[in-house]
Amino acid sequence: MTDRGVISEVRAGAAGRARQGPSAGAAMRNPLPLLATVSAAFALVHLALIAPGLGLGWDESVYVSQVSPQAPAAFFSAPRARGITYLVAPLTVLTTSLTALRVYLAVLAGCGLFLALWVWRRLLPAPVLGVAGGLFTSLWITMFYASQAMPNLWVAYGALAAVGCFLRAVRDPGDRWAPVGLAAGVAFAALMRPTDAVWLALPLAVAAVAMRARRWGFLLVALAAGLAAGCAPWIVEAYVSYGGLAARLDRGSEIQGxxxxxxxxxxxxxxxxxxxxxxxxxxxxxxPAAALWFFALPLLVAAGVRAAVRVGRHRTELVVATVVGAALAAPYLFTVGYAAPRFLLPAYALLALPVAYGLVRACRPRPRGRRIVVGLVAVALASHLALQYRLVDNTADRVRRYTADLGRIAAELHALGVRPPCVVSGLESIRVALLAGCASRQPGGPNKSITPGELVATALHQPVAILVADAARPPSYAHAWPAHPLPDLGNRTGLRAYVYGARPPR
Incomplete structure (x- = not known):
């Protein structure tokens, strides 16, 4: 679309709002109450129903240990970026309380959602933004990760804000802050996950040229600057700790598959x-019922875009959001040989906009059939919400039980004399080590951070525990170490700790 076409669409949208009457105009002008309500509800529901008892996951333990005084930093593998560590640092340097961390991140998650949607207030009607926020946060994935020290939700916020600022810059060349917001959104996403930021910036760069935006060159510079700024720490660290950028990329690809x-x-x-x-x-x-919405998503997105095309308003915004969302999802759907639902959170955040637009348009006043349509939408949404809550509740409950098991194992290691300074290796070493206040070190695998000889030498001056389960045998250098039974860990039984150098308390 040309710059003249974009301006024409803006004028058409203004005329349409004038025909809708003052109440619709007010909703467009003042989205603050609705967006604030959705964002606050997101944080409060998570804190009340999900966060209690939710221990740190494997990846969380790695990120948090980099700045927490609770234990030495865990090995930081090549694919990881330190953005989420920077985010939690202000709190973790003050306290090791997990409750405080959950509250801190949940409040930030609510604020992040509000700010990311607030960017769109001049682009889409407030009801659409409110419904989009509600749809996105109602997914069990979003609700589960709201207070977790994981980067994907924050990439979603960065992507949502960046696309909104891009569209504002295209629509209004006089908006001086939109390019700044675009660069900041891309930089924030890159700080969290550099590869995701590349897939965010590429379609926006193509869109800037294809739409013949008046300042397309300036927008390309903003995109490049944001990407460079966000990736800079990761690139510098590649040369300092991983033997160069190519070596880090190669090692990261090896670890991730x-x-x-x-x-x-x-x-x-x-x-x-x-x-x-x-x-x-x-x-x-x-x-299979848990994935019904996943397979319906392309149809719902298409329906939302079609609704915008039919009314001649907001089509540019929804098309760009859809294209960028698809670009963010494509690498995980077609190049990565495994799945983690959190990988697609940035795509879901953007695709929620056209879905919400279609639902709002479907429920608009009409001469006939409005009650039937509204009723069908209400039943579908209620069923969806009930299913999502069931999933997040079951997932959180499973994690709580696993967290309790890890705590019992760490307590047993303390009773055996494995106390700081100490080292834990083997099964679930990262999480157990953080709980026990020990360093986690692995002599092999993707988290290799020590050699077997160095691990044995360490055991001469501080306690070292190697955890194995089921019928697994300890490494050859630990065959003669005393074995101690440990509490079961989830469905893993026969857990044992081979300990050397410990001095049990008297």
Missing amino acids: RLGWYFSVDDHARALGGRTLCRPCDVPWRF
Whole structure:
């Protein structure tokens, strides 16, 4: 669309709002109450129903340990970026309280949702933004990760804000802050996950040229500047700690699985049944109903875009949001050989906009059939919400039980004399080590951070515990170490700790 076409659409939208009457205009002018309500409800519901008892996950423990005084920093593998560590640092340097961390992140998540949607207040009607926020936050994935120290939700906020600022810059060349917001949104996403930010910036760069925006060159500069600023810490760290950018990319690809064509749509559908990670995802598909909305999503997005095209308003906004959302989802759906539902959060945040637009248009006043349509939409949404709550409740309950098991294991290690300074290796070493105040070190695998010889040498001057489960055997260098039974960990039984150098308390 040309710049003249964009301006014509803006004028048509203004004329349409004038025909709708003062109440609709007021809703457009003042989205603050609705967006504030949705954002606050998101944070409060999570804190009340999900966060209590939710322990740190594996990845969370890695990110938090980088700045927490609770234990030495865990090994930071090549694919990771430090954005989420920077986000939690202001709190973790003050307290090791997990409750405080959950409250802090939940409040930030609510504020982030509000700010990301607020960017769109001049682009889409307030009811559409409110419904979009409600749809996105009602997904069990969003609700589960609201207070977790994980980067994907924050990439979603950065992407939502960046696309909104891009569209504002295209619509109004006089908006001086829109390019700044565009650069900031891309930089924020890149700080969290550099590869996601690349897939965010590429379609926006193409759109700037294809739409013949008046300042398309300036927008390209803003995109490039934001991407460079956000990726800079990751690139610098690549040369300082990983042997260069190419070496870090190669190692990251090795850890995550060599990228290439891989159809993982069905993997993501299976994972929606409550799995936080499906790797490998060759498990039975036991809960197909959980993925109904996933398969309906393309149709709902298309219906929302079609509704905008029919009324001649907001089509540019929804088309751009759809294209960027699809670009963010494509690498995970077609190149990564496993699934984690959180990977698609940035795509869901953007695709919620056309879905919300279609639902709002479907429920608009009409001469006939309005009650039937509203009733059908209400039943569908109520069923969807009930299912999503069931999924997030089951997932959170499973994590709580696992967290309690980890706590018992850490307490048992303390009783055996494994106290700081100490080292934990083997099964679930990162989470157990953080709870026990120890360093986590692995002599092999993707988190290799020590050699077997160095681990044995460490055991000569501080306690070292190697955790194994079931019928697994300890490494050869620990065969002669005393073995101690530990509490079961989830469905893993026969858990044992091979400990050397410990001095049990008297």
